[in-house]
Amino acid sequence: MPSVLPLDPPQRLVRALHGHPDADEAAAAAKWLEKLPGLLETLLERWELTDERLVSPGGRTSLVVLVRRADGTPAALKLTAPGTSAAREAEALACWDGRGAVRLVRAAPEDGALLLERLHGEVSLRSLPEAKAMLEASSALRRLWVPPADGHGFEQVAERTAAEAEMMRTHTPGEARPLVDEALELRDGLLAGTPRQVLLHGDFRQGAVLSASAERSPWLAVGPDPLVGEPAYDLARLVRDRLHDLMASAGAPAATRRRMHRLADALELDRERLRGWALFRAVRSGVRHVWRGDRQDGEALLEFAGWL
Template sequence: MPATPRDELHATVTRTWGAEGAAWLTGLDRLTARLARELGLRLGPVMPQSFHSVRAVICPDGTPAVLKTGVPDGHLDAEIAALRAYDGRGAVRLLWADPARGALLLERAVPGHDVTILPDDDAVAVIAGRLRVLHTAPVPAGLDQVRSERDALAAHLRRFPGDDPLPRRLVSAAASLWCSSAPREVLLHGDLHHHNVLAGTREDWLAIDPHGRAGDPGYDCGQLLYNPLDADPVLLAARAPARLERLADTVGVDPDRALAWGFAVCVLSEVWNAQDGPVDGTALAVALELERGL
């Protein structure tokens, strides 16, 4: 893990949940202390965190773990369901959860560095291999369908009639390409990229932070295309076609379908950015490159 953990918790939670998030942050220290007492945990340092509080902990038997808590509005229920379905195959194990309090106790990946330490081709191979394993898990009942995320594209087109903040043709194309049917439906991680695959012990690499959706496996080919964080967007755009080729082959997705999903997911990422802030530009650069191959 980085020597100085990334800590965007207060800014992200208040931006995302407003007054509800601010109230949760006020009680976070009390909640953490209460959970530590109940579970017999020894609290360690804060780990990189943005939407959720993430603390390194030691279990009563000496096992290293992670205590993850978030605003208890139900948004963590899908992650809990996905981790239970994975049952430790390709992902960290869920050791305990209290959905009503938005709390999860997770296996800690040790040594825990992410795949950014690898050359890019090797990192993509690792991520693709994790997806292949994760997609074999049973699909829990009640998960949101990824096809519903097309609604954000349609809402953007209604809100923004021109090419600001995103070229309208890209959003229209993504909406048209968004697949309402799938040759097969799998349990999707929903956000598997370089920073969500950590080095482990019982398996070489373990996925963390699944969003937990159901749908076309091609959807999971999109998120790593605009990662890792702080990478040069020009370089990411240039790498995108080869990355997609590797993903499609390993995950078992038709190459044209992987291309369509990669493009659409990159556009959706920028549409989400545009909802409450400036367009990042990284996923946009990748989408513009992939548009050439559609």
């Protein structure tokens, strides 16, 4: 049925999309934002949904509306922005089929639309004390690392990081050149190895694991940016979780290394491979933030990478 919501996209989403340094991508995002109200109404009618409220502040690449299905079952309708792949996300969620991740109800990848089971979106692992959050995160992540299906359409880590490496070479702040060179050299060495290949979440962090029903699983992952590669690549993003809290603590570099070693040991991964991917991914994110004009967060990420 038609939407009863006044659709005013969350400012976090608007700022993120309009702030893209690539003019073509920013224009595509602006066009998508203009079409959102009509797209929402179309999907509500097509899937016989009743909208309840917009999730805010929401994410930076998608809009989520809490809805109810025709039978009254609560669900969440996710509309993904240009530059993200609803098709890949749907494929990954279908592969996991609710094991460690939110369950996919239905999808319209051509519209960037996913209908998902509703979780407690306001409660993520970030609500837990640090030690407990990391324990639960490790447990959730382990369940996601399954062999990809034959004929899958996911990117490989080598493919994704090749594009990222080119971005890093092109947009490196001058003072970060030695760190970028080290990150690129580490990437080359890591890709020369042959560790086990599994389906990865791609953007796994505490904020991407939400409270769910106790009957099935207390915590489930959401928002994957899936690809195929070694587990250490996936764990690397978790190493820098709660970065600003970490930076404000005493002895942050040593605490970071202890955290990294605990995570590697808990998931039975090689410490040096995790260090390499954690450094590469932090440098990549730092360079990207600086390129997009967010110098403060970019410099924090590059400082973090230096601790590794």
